[in-house]
Amino acid sequence: DGGITQSPKYLFRKEGQNVTLSCEQNLNHDAMYWYRQDPGQGLRLIYYSQIVNDFQKGDIAEGYSVSREKKESFPLTVTSAQKNPTAFYLCASNMGGYNSPLHFGNGTRLTVT
Amino acid sequence: DQQVKQNSPSLSVQEGRISILNCDYTNSMFDYFLWYKKYPAEGPTFLISISSIKDKNEDGRFTVFLNKSAKHLSLHIVPSQPGDSAVYFCAAKAGGGNKLTFGTGTQLKVEL
Numbered sequence: 395d396g397g398i399t400q401s402p403k404y405l406f407r408k409e410g411q412n413v414t415l416s417c418e419q420n421l422n423h424d425a426m427y428w429y430r431q432d433p434g435q436g437l438r439l440i441y442y443s444q445i446v447n448d449f450q451k452g453d454i455a456e457g458y459s460v461s462r463e464k465k466e467s468f469p470l471t472v473t474s475a476q477k478n479p480t481a482f483y484l485c486a487s488n489m490g491g492y493n494s495p496l497h498f499g500n501g502t503r504l505t506v507t
Numbered sequence: 508d509q510q511v512k513q514n515s516p517s518l519s520v521q522e523g524r525i526s527i528l529n530c531d532y533t534n535s536m537f538d539y540f541l542w543y544k545k546y547p548a549e550g551p552t553f554l555i556s557i558s559s560i561k562d563k564n565e566d567g568r569f570t571v572f573l574n575k576s577a578k579h580l581s582l583h584i585v586p587s588q589p590g591d592s593a594v595y596f597c598a599a600k601a602g603g604g605n606k607l608t609f610g611t612g613t614q615l616k617v618e619l
Contacts (some may be wrong), residue, residue: 398550425605434516436596437551437609444605452606484550492603493558495541498550 396421398499400485405504407479415470415502417485423497425490426468430454431482431501440483443468444490472504479506510534511599513610520617526584528613530597533578537599541607542571542582545594554595555582587617 398419407413419426428440439452443462457476462468468487472479482503486496512531520526528542538559543551557564557571557580564571570583584591594612 400550403548427605429609434611436511436513436611437598439606439608442605486550488605490605492600492605493539493556495553495556496543496551496607498543498552500550501548503548 398485398487398497400483400499400502403500403502405502407504407506409506410474411506412471412473413479413504413506415472415483415485415504417468417470417499418466419468419485419487419497419499420466421487421497422465423487423489424465425488425494426462427486427488427496428452428458428460428468428470429484429486431484437484440470472506479504508533509611510537511597511608511610513595513597513613515613516611517614517616520587520615522589522617522619523586526582526587526591526615526617528582528584528595528597528615530580530582530610531578532580532599534599534601534608535578536601537608538602539600540571540573540580541598541600542569543596543598543609544591545596545612551596584615587615589617589619591615592617 427442429437443449488494545551
């Protein structure tokens with residue numbers, strides 16, 4: 395059963411701590427993406443990767459970092475430099491072709507206090 | 508700068524009637540448009556897409572219309588069903604790239 399797995403579903407951290415969100419896909423997709431959803435703001439692109447060992451900044455990359463060491467995995471680290479880290483984070487993937495729709499995971503809700 | 512706009516944050520429709528969700532965009536370079544549906548605490552799921560070379564695309568109960576001159580697209584759902592109650596996002600991309608720009612979403616409620 396192919397899909398995208400994000401874990402954990404809920405994550406709580408203290409301010410000043412870095413935290414890493416997991417994203418794994420078994421769809422054999424080349425491209426992977428991280429989006430953030432905030433109330434009333436839709437989805438905003440944080441980082442994306444079109445191939446292994448390569449990634450690009452999205453619209454709101456400040457305070458985040460990623461790695462793409464394996465095709466199946468695209469972890470996102472929310473660093474202490476991110477000013478408003480509390481949000482719903484969504485990982486997605488696609489084949490990378492222009493008309494290839496994104497497939498999303500079920501998200502991780504991060505709360506930083 | 509919000510390049511993709513969904514000006515109606517919510518819409519309520521009776522079961523069996525037509526739901527029309529609207530989306531406007533400002534970037535004339537956008538040439539591919541998609542609609543996604545999202546339930547609470549889940550990721551969005553792809554519904555339907557349309558290329559700028561077309562003005563209509565239909566898939567079952569879902570039809571997307573594109574008016575390039577007005578920079579406007581709409582999603583029609585007919586007949587609407589209670590299970591269609593969700594947030595609907597329109598999204599657009601430009602120039603062969605992989606970056607999708609999303610609207611802010613419209614919460615659709617289909618009432619019995």
